[in-house]
Amino acid sequence: MSAEARAGEWSRWDRFKAYVEVTKPRSVFLLVFTSLPPMLLAAQNYPFSWGQGILALWAVTLACAGANAVSCYVDRDLDAAMIRTCHRPIPSGRIYPPEKALYWGLLLFFASLFLGWQLNPVAALCLGGGMLGYVGVYSLWLKRRSAWNIILGGLAGGLPALFGWTAVSGRLDLLPLLMAALVVLWIPNHIWSLAIFYREDYARVRVPMLPVITTLGKALHCLLLTVVLMVALSLYIGYLGDWGYIYWITALLTGGAALGLSVYVVLRPSPRSAWLLFKFSSPYLFFIFLAMMLDTLCR
Ligand code: HEM
Numbered sequence: 001m002s003a004e005a006r007a008g009e010w011s012r013w014d015r016f017k018a019y020v021e022v023t024k025p026r027s028v029f030l031l032v033f034t035s036l037p038p039m040l041l042a043a044q045n046y047p048f049s050w051g052q053g054i055l056a057l058w059a060v061t062l063a064c065a066g067a068n069a070v071s072c073y074v075d076r077d078l079d080a081a082m083i084r085t086c087h088r089p090i091p092s093g094r095i096y097p098p099e100k101a102l103y104w105g106l107l108l109f110f111a112s113l114f115l116g117w118q119l120n121p122v123a124a125l126c127l128g129g130g131m132l133g134y135v136g137v138y139s140l141w142l143k144r145r146s147a148w149n150i151i152l153g154g155l156a157g158g159l160p161a162l163f164g165w166t167a168v169s170g171r172l173d174l175l176p177l178l179m180a181a182l183v184v185l186w187i188p189n190h191i192w193s194l195a196i197f198y199r200e201d202y203a204r205v206r207v208p209m210l211p212v213i214t215t216l217g218k219a220l221h222c223l224l225l226t227v228v229l230m231v232a233l234s235l236y237i238g239y240l241g242d243w244g245y246i247y248w249i250t251a252l253l254t255g256g257a258a259l260g261l262s263v264y265v266v267l268r269p270s271p272r273s274a275w276l277l278f279k280f281s282s283p284y285l286f287f288i289f290l291a292m293m294l295d296t297l298c299r
């Protein structure tokens with residue numbers, strides 16, 4: 001049954017939930033969480049008020065939610081065709097016509113830009129760059145064309161972390177840039193592990209994720225390389241940021257687990273081991289940034 005035909009069968013509560021679901025809330029949570037440690041770190045070096053912090057949190061939340069909703073509109077044809085995404089709000093008809101998701105996303109995004117501008121121009125630029133990078137560079141330009149889509153398109157993923165710092169400081173500095181780079185280096189293992197699990201799904205809709213267009217072995221070696229670089233950068237950030245025991249113990253334990261799991265997937269490649277690596281990827285990033293936050297608060 002078409003999305004149009006099903007549009008009438010959803011309750012008001014279903015539709016409300018759909019407008020939340022279309023923002024991909026789980027990813028928004030982690031994206032926003034990566035902005036917290038840089039924000040708290042900047043607050044120790046620049047004038048900061050809790051009102052500013054709350055404004056910044058709202059701004060980055062609305063920006064990521066808006067970008068995700070616009071991306072769901074852009075990818076509505078892919079989402080309808082992929083097994084993994086066919087039950088999402090637009091293909092399922094819970095948001096109909098699809099343009100409502102576009103307008104919803106743009107509303108959230110421009111609201112975030114207004115809030116970001118109240119903080120400072122650099123912070124607003126980070127939010128604008130995030131939408132441009134994710135929706136423009138990734139969803140519209142590279143996702144369907146290049147196996148390196150998540151490398152260039154993934155830069156947007158580091159912008160919430162950079163926003164956290166600039167929202168307070170109004171400027172760019174090396175440490176927050178490296179914290180943002182850690183998120184960007186985390187993305188390949190996050191998505192390529194998932195793309196291995198859903199390889200046929202991506203192949204059927206002709207999205208050239210690296211594990212789809214090259215051999216599994218080559219994709220896994222590229223994945224392992226990015227994990228080695230990610231763990232190395234996490235250790236350098238520990239040195240440069242002069243973080244304490246909380247960070248170092250967390251970085252070594254989670255980094256060791258990430259490396260071990262990645263080597264395991266390379267040695268024993270299977271949909272199950274790839275899925276395990278994907279499901280581990282978000283907790284890895286969460287605990288690394290949580291350790292940064294706790295260390296900062298303990299200073
Ligand atoms: C170009 C960059 C990225 C791509 C292509 C990507 C892709 C994906 C995909 C395909 C999923 C599965 C969604 C589903 O099936 O419902 C996912 C889940 C997720 N993504 Fe990403 N992602 C990217 C960047 C990020 C970033 C930067 C973050 C946060 C810092 C993030 C956080 C999450 C979270 C928390 C989930 C849910 C994980 C779970 O269910 O265990 N993603 N991502």
Ligand SMILES: CC(C)=CCC/C(C)=C/CC/C(C)=C/COP(=O)(O)OP(=O)(O)O
Nearest residue numbers: 027063064067127130131134156157159160
């Ligand atoms: C500051 C700012 C606005 C930054 C933007 C950060 C951002 C929203 C990054 C993308 C995160 C994400 C969940 C991508 C999904 O990729 P996908 O669309 O390929 O996933 P799908 O196949 O599940 O739809």
